[in-house]
Amino acid sequence: MKPIRFGMVAGGLAVLGLVLWLSSTTRAAQRQCPPFHLKTEDGKIINPLTGENADQPYSSRQTCGACHNYDEITQGYHFQQGWNKIKDDYSKDKPWVLSDGMMGKF
Amino acid sequence: MAKKKNSNPDEIDITVFEWVGSGDPKTPEVPGCGGCHPGGGGLEYDRDGKRYDVALKANPELAQSLDGDYYKSHWDKSGVVEADCFICHLPGYDYGLRNRQLKMWNFKWASTAASGIGQVRGSVKENQTPTVVYNKRLFNEDGKIVLDLSYPPPATNCNFCHSMSDVKKRGFSWNDPVNYDIHNSRGMNCAQCHPAIEDKKLKITKEMHNFAKGQENVSTVADNLDFVGFKTCRQCHEQGFMGAPRPRHLSIRPNHLEKLACETCHIPALHRAAGEGFDVTTGAMVNIPKMEPPPGAKKLGQEFTWQPRFQYLKRGKLAPVNPLLPVFYTNKDKDGLYYPLFMQEIKTAWTAAEGKIKPPNPHRPDLHTPEQIKIMLTAFKTTLQGNKRFQAINPYMHKGGKVYSLDDKGEVVEAEDHTWVGHLEGFNINHNVAPATLALGAKGCGDCHSREAHMFKGQIVTDMWGPDGKPLTVSSGRLFGCQPWAFYVNQFHQTYLSPYASIILLILIFALVLHYTGQGPKGADFTYEPAEILRFRLSERWTHLVRMLAFILLALTGYIFFYNNVTMLRLFFDSPQSAVIFHWMVGLIFIAASIVSVVLWAKDARFVPYDWEWLRKQGGYFGGKEVEVPAGRLNAGQKIFLWLTAALSLIMGVTGVIMIFKDSLPLTINCLMSTIHGFFAVIFLAAVIAHAYLGTIANPGTWRALIDGKVGRKWAKKHHSEWYKEIIAQEAAAKSAEKSGAEE
Numbered sequence: 001m002k003p004i005r006f007g008m009v010a011g012g013l014a015v016l017g018l019v020l021w022l023s024s025t026t027r028a029a030q031r032q033c034p035p036f037h038l039k040t041e042d043g044k045i046i047n048p049l050t051g052e053n054a055d056q057p058y059s060s061r062q063t064c065g066a067c068h069n070y071d072e073i074t075q076g077y078h079f080q081q082g083w084n085k086i087k088d089d090y091s092k093d094k095p096w097v098l099s100d101g102m103m104g105k106f
Numbered sequence: 107m108a109k110k111k112n113s114n115p116d117e118i119d120i121t122v123f124e125w126v127g128s129g130d131p132k133t134p135e136v137p138g139c140g141g142c143h144p145g146g147g148g149l150e151y152d153r154d155g156k157r158y159d160v161a162l163k164a165n166p167e168l169a170q171s172l173d174g175d176y177y178k179s180h181w182d183k184s185g186v187v188e189a190d191c192f193i194c195h196l197p198g199y200d201y202g203l204r205n206r207q208l209k210m211w212n213f214k215w216a217s218t219a220a221s222g223i224g225q226v227r228g229s230v231k232e233n234q235t236p237t238v239v240y241n242k243r244l245f246n247e248d249g250k251i252v253l254d255l256s257y258p259p260p261a262t263n264c265n266f267c268h269s270m271s272d273v274k275k276r277g278f279s280w281n282d283p284v285n286y287d288i289h290n291s292r293g294m295n296c297a298q299c300h301p302a303i304e305d306k307k308l309k310i311t312k313e314m315h316n317f318a319k320g321q322e323n324v325s326t327v328a329d330n331l332d333f334v335g336f337k338t339c340r341q342c343h344e345q346g347f348m349g350a351p352r353p354r355h356l357s358i359r360p361n362h363l364e365k366l367a368c369e370t371c372h373i374p375a376l377h378r379a380a381g382e383g384f385d386v387t388t389g390a391m392v393n394i395p396k397m398e399p400p401p402g403a404k405k406l407g408q409e410f411t412w413q414p415r416f417q418y419l420k421r422g423k424l425a426p427v428n429p430l431l432p433v434f435y436t437n438k439d440k441d442g443l444y445y446p447l448f449m450q451e452i453k454t455a456w457t458a459a460e461g462k463i464k465p466p467n468p469h470r471p472d473l474h475t476p477e478q479i480k481i482m483l484t485a486f487k488t489t490l491q492g493n494k495r496f497q498a499i500n501p502y503m504h505k506g507g508k509v510y511s512l513d514d515k516g517e518v519v520e521a522e523d524h525t526w527v528g529h530l531e532g533f534n535i536n537h538n539v540a541p542a543t544l545a546l547g548a549k550g551c552g553d554c555h556s557r558e559a560h561m562f563k564g565q566i567v568t569d570m571w572g573p574d575g576k577p578l579t580v581s582s583g584r585l586f587g588c589q590p591w592a593f594y595v596n597q598f599h600q601t602y603l604s605p606y607a608s609i610i611l612l613i614l615i616f617a618l619v620l621h622y623t624g625q626g627p628k629g630a631d632f633t634y635e636p637a638e639i640l641r642f643r644l645s646e647r648w649t650h651l652v653r654m655l656a657f658i659l660l661a662l663t664g665y666i667f668f669y670n671n672v673t674m675l676r677l678f679f680d681s682p683q684s685a686v687i688f689h690w691m692v693g694l695i696f697i698a699a700s701i702v703s704v705v706l707w708a709k710d711a712r713f714v715p716y717d718w719e720w721l722r723k724q725g726g727y728f729g730g731k732e733v734e735v736p737a738g739r740l741n742a743g744q745k746i747f748l749w750l751t752a753a754l755s756l757i758m759g760v761t762g763v764i765m766i767f768k769d770s771l772p773l774t775i776n777c778l779m780s781t782i783h784g785f786f787a788v789i790f791l792a793a794v795i796a797h798a799y800l801g802t803i804a805n806p807g808t809w810r811a812l813i814d815g816k817v818g819r820k821w822a823k824k825h826h827s828e829w830y831k832e833i834i835a836q837e838a839a840a841k842s843a844e845k846s847g848a849e850e
Contacts, residue, residue: 047245056238058224061189070189072311073313073315074147087153103147106446
């Protein structure tokens with residue numbers, strides 16, 4: 001009985017390890033961008049191999065935005081740099097200051 | 107940045123379109139304003155939320171309007187700069203090529219070119235329509251591109267912007283063996299301290315790409331996110347985040363840890379030249395690299411070792427900073443506000459003034475004489491006439507904490523600069539952390555408190571071109587509130603007291619040994635004998651005992667502080683803080699005992715005429731033979747000792763009690779108090795050593811008077827002859843009274 005039990009436990013652990021390993025590699029793979037189509041700002045596919053729209057620059061909004069939430073990402077302060085707060089009467093003490101970021105701050 | 111709505115072209119400084127494509131065309135790969143913006147936001151949508159290219163195509167007349175988003179723009183041809191994911195996530199991204207594309211107004215082509223996925227030819231600025239040739243080797247047969255994107259972004263990509271801007275602000279560099287960082291050398295990268303944050307209360311999702319940040323002294327960008335999801339030095343090093351070692355700081359005074367930011371000690375120097383300041387006199391931004399130590403650096407970012415200025419941060423701690431000193435121009439308008447002059451306005455004035463000033467270096471004129479300043483301000487008076495954005499023309503030059511203007515006669519008037527320009531905040535320095543062994547304090551207190559140390563005596567430039575055209579400097583300590591005299595008093599401790607105190611005390615002990623072997627102890631026989639006299643009452647003996655024990659403890663703990671002796675500290679205490687508390691608590695006991703001792707012995711310590719004879723005969727301690735000297739209950743030497751130690755106790759008590767509250771006191775007071783405390787502690791110790799010698803082996807048996815309080819009659823007669831006479835007289839009077847009482 002004892003060798004059988006040991007074999008079952010070892011086998012079970014091996015299966016569990018395999019599952020965990022597979023799931024971890026799957027998560028890692030999800031973090032990497034799989035091959036993707038470049039797209040023009042009109043959302044058309046760019047395929048240099050066929051020449052399809054191959055004279056157009058790619059658009060990150062259309063290309064990356066196909067999988068990622070482009071509008072949410074660009075709410076970050078690196079993208080806004082004060083633009084989400086900019087207004088002509090932002091400061092009474094310093095009327096030349098229009099926001100607190102690089103775009104509008106003096 | 108120009109306002110959205112303008113009523114006159116004079117009001118428009120730099121439009122959004124110019125902002126994106128700005129920068130010196132002679133250095134196309136160096137970023138202008140738009141270079142350090144990854145796209146999206148204001149590079150994609152105008153202030154009304156419309157896409158620039160779409161709006162301008164629909165309304166071409168906007169380019170002729172005074173709209174700050176569209177004035178003289180070419181969005182319809184350049185396209186917009188969408189958020190460039192590759193600038194952060196693609197290793198090998200060509201940042202210089204991106205800048206080149208932006209300066210050619212190839213906004214929508216910039217990422218395609220800089221990412222290397224395609225070649226872009228043509229320039230919108232030269233009325234061409236750029237063309238793209240994609241690199242087919244990056245594409246699969248199905249037309250999908252394969253890119254090895256990095257998550258999180260590699261530090262190299264963060265450096266595109268942050269090395270350029272932060273080397274100027276604070277001498278920052280990363281992955282740089284010259285300007286090392288201990289965290290970097292342990293393999294850490296930007297995203298480990300600055301990860302993407304999420305905060306439900308602030309409604310921030312991880313996908314929003316807001317990164318954990320600390321507190322930036324000068325910048326106001328996203329102040330609401332300061333320390334959100336960010337681990338401070340203390341948090342990492344107390345929690346052991348990523349294996350961060352937990353520091354004990356045993357050799358560091360506790361109040362230093364309260365008053366100083368970690369960076370103050372752990373970033374003792376930077377090794378890339380930051381900016382000392384900037385000068386816009388020519389109408390261009392001219393960055394001036396570090397000038398101190400002389401001869402200064404030749405350009406920003408070059409290998410150059412400098413030490414920072416120190417300034418109190420908003421959170422109240424002293425921290426290393428680098429304030430960029432401005433040479434700047436404003437116009438004080440009718441409303442009393444000092445409006446910054448636009449670069450084009452300054453350039454126009456400079457063009458008018460340059461021929462009269464004739465500077466040796468026309469690209470960096472270094473205006474500093476009243477004549478030069480007068481010519482420049484006069485040029486502004488002329489060139490700003492008719493400028494429709496001002497109602498009054500009053501040009502001002504701001505330089506080195508001073509503001510210069512013209513009086514009614516056209517002469518230069520100098521005043522302290524209390525305007526917003528003169529309000530200098532330093533960029534805090536928080537990277538390029540040195541290993542602990544190189545931190546200030548690692549070699550002892552002298553790292554900061556010695557004569558040569560930068561902390562107080564380092565020279566900080568406060569005016570890039572002083573009256574003689576050379577940099578004007580001020581001692582570092584003075585800039586953060588330590589008066590020069592207080593520093594000189596304080597550095598006396600490190601320069602003279604610490605090195606020589608032990609030697610002086612050893613010489614004293616040696617002299618006492620010589621005295622003992624040469625003069626020898628006084629030969630009074632001190633044996634138990636009948637009819638001994640009570641010399642000290644129990645209250646006196648206890649007071650002396652408490653005072654003596656307290657003094658020994660104070661001397662031992664004081665020695666730890668005096669020499670920063672970590673070995674002794676670890677032997678007796680858990681932390682420097684506990685040693686400090688122990689020291690001042692024992693100090694309070696000592697002061698109380700000192701007061702009691704003065705009360706107990708003040709009457710006996712009054713000087714009387716025969717004390718002069720004692721002093722004249724030097725107490726009988728010199729000359730090689732025993733001499734009879736008159737003395738009361740206390741001899742003249744003991745009286746001097748009592749009053750001397752009373753005075754010393756007062757000094758030590760006052761300075762010590764003040765230092766209990768040192769965290770709330772100005773630096774100048776603390777410097778003064780600690781030096782006085784240390785200096786008189788040495789004198790006190792010397793006096794007590796001499797006292798202990800005289801009270802023990804120099805006068806055998808004297809010690810017993812403090813144990814059971816009794817002395818023999820022979821001893822009393824020899825050492826305290828006048829007191830002994832008083833005792834005999836008292837005894838005789840008592841016997842007489844007793845006898846007469848019995849007879850009655």
